[in-house]
Amino acid sequence: MTALINRIIDHSGVNGPGIRMVLMFQGCNFHCRYCHVPETLGNCNGCGICAYHCPAEALKPDMPGIAPQWIEENCTDCGACINACRKDSSPKIRKMSIKDVLDYTAGRLGQIRGITCSGGECTLYPEFMAELFPIIRRQKLSCLIETNGSVDLEKQGDLMKYCDGVMLDIKAANPVKHQELTGHSNEQVFKNAEFLARTGKLVEIRTVITRTDYGAEETVEKAAALLRPYLKKNDIAYRLIPFRVFGVRREYRRLGTPSPEKLEGLRSLAESCGFTQVFVS
Ligand code: SF4
Ligand code: SF4
Numbered sequence: 483m484t485a486l487i488n489r490i491i492d493h494s495g496v497n498g499p500g501i502r503m504v505l506m507f508q509g510c511n512f513h514c515r516y517c518h519v520p521e522t523l524g525n526c527n528g529c530g531i532c533a534y535h536c537p538a539e540a541l542k543p544d545m546p547g548i549a550p551q552w553i554e555e556n557c558t559d560c561g562a563c564i565n566a567c568r569k570d571s572s573p574k575i576r577k578m579s580i581k582d583v584l585d586y587t588a589g590r591l592g593q594i595r596g597i598t599c600s601g602g603e604c605t606l607y608p609e610f611m612a613e614l615f616p617i618i619r620r621q622k623l624s625c626l627i628e629t630n631g632s633v634d635l636e637k638q639g640d641l642m643k644y645c646d647g648v649m650l651d652i653k654a655a656n657p658v659k660h661q662e663l664t665g666h667s668n669e670q671v672f673k674n675a676e677f678l679a680r681t682g683k684l685v686e687i688r689t690v691i692t693r694t695d696y697g698a699e700e701t702v703e704k705a706a707a708l709l710r711p712y713l714k715k716n717d718i719a720y721r722l723i724p725f726r727v728f729g730v731r732r733e734y735r736r737l738g739t740p741s742p743e744k745l746e747g748l749r750s751l752a753e754s755c756g757f758t759q760v761f762v763s
Contacts, residue, residue, distance in 0.1 A: 485610040487578045488522045488602060492590055496763075498626045498649060498685065500595030503587065507601040508575050512630045512664040514653060516690050516737055518729035522602035524570035532563035532573045541573055549573050580613050587618075596624030596646070605633040608641045615644035626685065630664070631671035635678065647685035648678050649721075654689075655704035656697040663696050672708060679712035687718065691745060692725040693738030698748055706755030719759040720752045 486508035491497075497504045510523045517523060526549045533541040533550040540556035541563060552574050563573050576582075587597075597618055599611055604627055615625040624646040629635075631650050635642060652671055654660040660668035678684035687705050691698050702720070709718060724745060727735045745762050752760040 483610055483613060484577045484579050485607045487576050487583075488519075488572060489574065490583075490586060493594065494598070497598040497600055497628060498596070498647070501593060502626070503590065503594050503597045505583070505597060505599050505604070507599065507604040507607055508571075509606055510601055510603040510630070511606065511632055512603065512653075512666050514630075514664045514690075515734040516663075516692060516725050516730055518726065519602075520570045520729070520731050521564045521567065521572040522570075526567075526571040526573065526575060527569055529569070531568070532566050535562045535566035537562060549575070580610070580617070583614060584617065591618075591621060591623060594623065596626060598626045598628060598649075600628040603630055603632065605629045605635065605638070605641075608633065608638045612638070612640035612644060615641070619644060619646075629674075631668075631674040632666060633674075634670060635674050642681070642683065645683065648674075648683050649686040649688060650675055650678060650684060651688050651690075652701055652705050654696045654698075655701040659696045672704075675705065676708055679709050679716060679718060682716055684709075684712070684716065684718050686721050688721045688723060690723045690725055691740045691748060693740050693744075694736075698722075698744075699751060702748060702752050703755060706752070706757065710756055713756045713758075717759060718757065719761060720757040721761045721763065722748050722752070724762065 488506040488508045491504040493501050494504045495501055506522055508522055528547040528549050530543050530550055533543040538556050538558050540553045541550040543550050550573050618625050626647050627645055628649045654663055657668060689701050722745060725737055725739055749760050749762055
């Protein structure tokens with residue numbers, strides 16, 4: 483079994499509790515306007531354009547339809563290839579087997595609390611994670627998922643058996659605004675939120691806050707109403723993430739950073755709705 487991996491971050495402090503290794507899977511079924519890693523969204527079509535933008539001879543053009551060969555030791559991580567790509571992709575994506583991932587992690591897991599599968603949308607690879615997680619857990623490390631909530635997790639029994647917890651994006655409660663922001667419905671997202679809370683797997687809800695109004699107040703209130711029966715029993719956090727332009731596609735940078743007052747207002751609202759752990763970061 484293989485998965486397309488955009489990159490692996492050895493040490494991250496922002497993808498779940500503690501320092502974690504992050505596997506960024508390639509491909510996403512949402513196309514959120516504010517995505518800060520748009521190079522994880524699409525499929526490379528092998529056009530080869532990126533190779534002509536590389537200033538470091540780190541991309542060797544291949545046949546038409548095949549991505550250029552990435553020569554990692556020459557790469558300076560300048561990002562020129564990603565900026566040049568018109569397919570929201572990257573020439574540095576690797577097709578990795580479970581063994582490839584384990585070979586990579588060997589010797590790197592000592593200082594971390596666990597792994598987080600992210601993306602892109604990692605739940606598009608449920609069998610891969612279901613096979614990987616029990617092996618990682620045998621090393622006394624936790625396995626978490628960051629997801630847009632679009633895949634019905636109640637039907638992913640093997641995955642949920644070994645997944646220690648989920649950080650779930652609720653991008654907008656209003657169906658019209660969610661559609662506008664992501665290109666997709668939020669119906670499954672709310673079903674997943676309830677399922678994960680009921681089964682004690684919901685670690686955190688996340689909402690990106692922009693200056694452009696996507697109904698953040700309504701989102702916090704609807705999430706709280708849905709999760710109220712579980713908030714006392716499970717410590718479910720709410721993370722309000724201020725929009726940052728870094729990495730965001732040029733045409734969506736106008737969504738804008740929210741004011742400190744707006745963020746504080748949302749924090750107060752989330753707390754008054756029953757969330758005991760509310761983070762703004
Ligand atoms: S990464 Fe983008 S620019 Fe490079 S070959 Fe693939 S589609 Fe073309
Ligand atoms: S990031 Fe891309 S463009 Fe820059 S050196 Fe590496 S392969 Fe070349």
